[in-house]
Amino acid sequence: MASRPLSSADHEVISRIPLLSALGKDRLNNLMETCRVDSLARGEFLFRADDVAKYFYILLSGHLRLVKTSSQGEETVMHFLTEAGSFAEAVSFAGRTYPVECQVVENCEIIGIPREAYLGILRSAPDVVGDVLASLLRWERFFLEEIYKLRHTRPIQRIAAFLIDFEDRNGTLIDGTSGNSFPEKRQIASRIGITPETFSRSLRKLEAAGAISAGPKLQILDRAALMELAR
Amino acid sequence: MLDLFQCLTTTEFFHGNFTMRDIDRISGVLQSGRYFRNWPQDDILELASLCTWVRYEPDTVMIRAEDPASALFLIVNGHVELSYTDGDGKDGVIDLLGDGQLVGECALAPEACYAVSIKTLDATTAIRIDGVAFADFLSAHFDRALTMMSVVTERLCQMLRQTEELKCRSAAQRLGIYLLADAVPVGDAHETPLTMEKSALARKIGMTSETFSRALKKLSEHGVSQHSNGHVIRISDTELLAEWCGLSSNETWEEEANGFKTAV
Numbered sequence: 001m002a003s004r005p006l007s008s009a010d011h012e013v014i015s016r017i018p019l020l021s022a023l024g025k026d027r028l029n030n031l032m033e034t035c036r037v038d039s040l041a042r043g044e045f046l047f048r049a050d051d052v053a054k055y056f057y058i059l060l061s062g063h064l065r066l067v068k069t070s071s072q073g074e075e076t077v078m079h080f081l082t083e084a085g086s087f088a089e090a091v092s093f094a095g096r097t098y099p100v101e102c103q104v105v106e107n108c109e110i111i112g113i114p115r116e117a118y119l120g121i122l123r124s125a126p127d128v129v130g131d132v133l134a135s136l137l138r139w140e141r142f143f144l145e146e147i148y149k150l151r152h153t154r155p156i157q158r159i160a161a162f163l164i165d166f167e168d169r170n171g172t173l174i175d176g177t178s179g180n181s182f183p184e185k186r187q188i189a190s191r192i193g194i195t196p197e198t199f200s201r202s203l204r205k206l207e208a209a210g211a212i213s214a215g216p217k218l219q220i221l222d223r224a225a226l227m228e229l230a231r
Numbered sequence: 232m233l234d235l236f237q238c239l240t241t242t243e244f245f246h247g248n249f250t251m252r253d254i255d256r257i258s259g260v261l262q263s264g265r266y267f268r269n270w271p272q273d274d275i276l277e278l279a280s281l282c283t284w285v286r287y288e289p290d291t292v293m294i295r296a297e298d299p300a301s302a303l304f305l306i307v308n309g310h311v312e313l314s315y316t317d318g319d320g321k322d323g324v325i326d327l328l329g330d331g332q333l334v335g336e337c338a339l340a341p342e343a344c345y346a347v348s349i350k351t352l353d354a355t356t357a358i359r360i361d362g363v364a365f366a367d368f369l370s371a372h373f374d375r376a377l378t379m380m381s382v383v384t385e386r387l388c389q390m391l392r393q394t395e396e397l398k399c400r401s402a403a404q405r406l407g408i409y410l411l412a413d414a415v416p417v418g419d420a421h422e423t424p425l426t427m428e429k430s431a432l433a434r435k436i437g438m439t440s441e442t443f444s445r446a447l448k449k450l451s452e453h454g455v456s457q458h459s460n461g462h463v464i465r466i467s468d469t470e471l472l473a474e475w476c477g478l479s480s481n482e483t484w485e486e487e488a489n490g491f492k493t494a495v
Binding site for chain 2: 068070072074076078090091093094096099100119122123126127129130131132133134136137139140141143144145146147148149150151152190192193231
């Protein structure tokens with residue numbers, strides 16, 4: 001794993017992350033002096049489930065997946081991280097172990113923030129505790145939406161919603177010309193909690209509606225139609 | 232816990248509901264619960280001074296999603312239903328909570344709004360903790376702030392497990408695991424008493440009443456039968472059922488089942 005010092009562009013990204021910007025410029029600069037940017041290649045693991053969470057992380061670029069593996073060895077994709085932002089902060093602050101594995105899907109640049117260093121600075125700035133809690137609670141919103149979708153929406157709605165959301169977070173159209181692509185179909189099926197058979201049936205329905213092209217690579221053909229099907 | 236509430240004598244009114252202050256009694260309840268049990272007595276008393284008793288009738292909305300988050304609530308007695316509203320305004324129940332559970336943690340974040348709506352299912356007594364005052368308290372007590380971060384983390388980990396279970400297991404498997412977690416040996420079998428209505432249990436595990444009935448029928452193929460008008464579920468062979476539900480080994484399935492029950 002290669003590493004380099006932080007650039008001014010990295011500082012710019014960091015300054016937009018609420019968990020860090022809440023510390024104020026001086027404290028944040030002190031914290032960042034101890035950090036470096038690590039480059040990870042596709043397939044590498046950033047951390048494994050049950051490792052002690054000594055760090056939380058800032059994703060600068062690239063694409064990660066968070067995976068839960070059952071005691072029978074079956075993998076479930078819990079989330080794809082594709083946007084710059086912080087993750088693993090809740091388990092890190094609580095001094096727990098990571099509940100999932102984090103694997104690189106597309107080459108990444110990541111900053112690891114040591115838990116002890118962050119909490120040490122936070123102790124000297126207790127007025128920002130509310131901002132830190134707010135940052136943790138954004139993950140609560142994520143899980144609330146996940147549970148709602150799993151309990152109350154149909155597979156075809158979940159696929160449509162996933163494709164729209166993934167493209168939005170990607171920031172560019174995934175239409176076969178930009179070089180960007182959706183994750184593999186089986187990864188998407190795992191991520192949204194659908195069996196491969198149901199996933200294939202639902203894709204055929206979306207294709208018949210003219211909303212997507214299903215193969216060999218997924219493409220959105222009619223975004224408005226897809227949004228209607230997501231409702 | 233309801234007796235404790237009924238024996239209180241000082242009253243005031245809050246949001247149209249019957250409420251009262253009683254620092255000593257509130258601190259006793261806070262200290263006996265899992266969230267604050269390790270706090271020093273002085274901190275417990277200070278926290279209790281920020282609290283009021285509140286009592287809600289059944290079917291009362293305690294918290295409305297997207298309203299400004301002004302308070303946390305510790306459920307002392309009763310059951311509440313959490314529902315989530317999506318971007319299109321459709322809503323659905325995502326959890327049921329009962330005694331000892333804390334809700335509305337987002338009131339600790341500056342200018343936050345509630346993420347879910349919370350409605351009482353039966354008469355519910357709770358301790359209301361003022362959000363702004365509690366946030367100020369945490370700013371002055373860093374170790375207590377760490378405790379609250381752990382509370383939020385624990386909630387997130389539970390939601391992660393719940394998400395995983397919803398993704399990976401069928402309705403019948405989820406019901407089977409839930410029943411296994413509460414099963415007690417009776418003769419040469421195990422029995423699980425159902426402590427809530429089947430419709431409520433179905434919602435808690437994330438399925439409709441119809442799916443619940445189908446799941447019970449499916450489980451009957453694996454040694455699960457209903458007794459006492461459906462209030463007691465008998466499991467003829469817990470090991471076989473655990474294996475069918477996808478729990479790992481004989482040594483660890485009980486732990487896994489309990490983890491699942493906590494998650495849902």
